[in-house]
Every structure is written in C-alpha cells, then in structure tokens.
Amino acid sequence: EAQVTQNPRYLITVTGKKLTVTCSQNMNHEYMSWYRQDPGLGLRQIYYSMNVEVTDKGDVPEGYKVSRKEKRNFPLILESPSPNQTSLYFCASSSIGGVVDSPLHFGNGTRLTVT
C-alpha cells in the first residue's frame, strides 16, 4: 500500500530535550516536505526536499532541522524544542519534480507537546 509513515503519533517532551520525528514514504517520490498545523494559522511549510541531499527552507524553518540522506526518509529534528513548537506536524511526499506530478500524499500526523 502506498503510504507516508510518520512516527510517533503523539509525543510529549520538555523544553530543550532533542527529538526526532521520522517520516518514510514507499512511493519513490522525489519531493518530501514538513508542515505544522496550528488553529487559525492553517498549515505552514517548515522544510522541503526536492531530492536526496537537496533541502530548502519553507515559511517557518526556525528551530527545526531536516536531512535527506535517502530518498524514502525525511526526518524532522528539533534540537532544542520550546513550548511554541507545540503543534500538529505533517510529513508529505509527491512526485512533483519527477516524471509525472502527483498530489501531495500526507502522513497521519504527529501531535507534539513541549512543556
């Protein structure tokens, strides 16, 4: 089954404790991206990657890091989380930039709480 898998689904942590949210896709998509969703603000793009070893900032990259060492994986790293990073996070992938464009495929989300 074609899917984007995020882990964990729920995460509660404390300020300053480094964490990683994993994202993996099995569709051989070139494009992968991370978003945060906050009430009243909608989805905002954090980082995106056009292909392996190619990453770029979205609208709200501060406090986040990403890496794209393999085509299927695109982890989101918070090296020193703060309470204002409490949010619902989504990973998504697409074949945009490849041979044929496909819609964005989303993972089920990770609800992060930073206390």
Place this chain on the structure above:
Amino acid sequence: KQEVTQIPAALSVPEGENLVLNCSFTDSAIYNLQWFRQDPGKGLTSLLLIQSSQREQTSGRLNASLDKSSGRSTLYIAASQPGDSATYLCAVMQDNQFYFGTGTSLTVIP
C-alpha cells in the same frame, strides 16, 4: 509572499444540496493547485490536482475549477452527503513551496 484565503470558514447544508467552496490566492504565478479533505484527527487526503495550464478537474461528484488570472479556484460538490462532512483545504504550489488556506469546515445535515 503568496497568501491563500478560503471563504466561508464554515458551512452547513442539508443533505442533497449542491455547494461551492471558494479559494483565492494573491499571486497568479502558481505551478498547480490542489484541494484536500481533512477529517478530525486525521491527515489530509488529496481530492483534485489542477495544473496551472488546466481549467478544471473532475472526480465523481467533485469538480474543481481554476482561474489563474483572477487568482481563484472553486470546488463544486454535487448532491452532498453526510459523509462529505469534513474540512476542505486548498493549496497552491509556487517556487517548490506549498501555501495552504485555513480551510472551510463543511457539515452536511441528514
């Protein structure tokens, strides 16, 4: 910077009614536009993708149109059903980035 607006923020209709959801964007230099559905506590599911060179796309009871020059898209839902109740979001792709509207929350009353 691209801004995407969706009006109305919420909509409640009786079952069987046809309805239109609106999406507007400020910069017409987009690569594509997508409509998504989001159920509570779930991820987003793609409904329709319209390339910038296209005017509309159809899937079942859904029809999406795109008027790039005026910065507008509409999602038409025919013969609405209670199962259509969800939040509908539109997004535009520009310069490899995606910009989302804040969505329209649709309730279809049986």
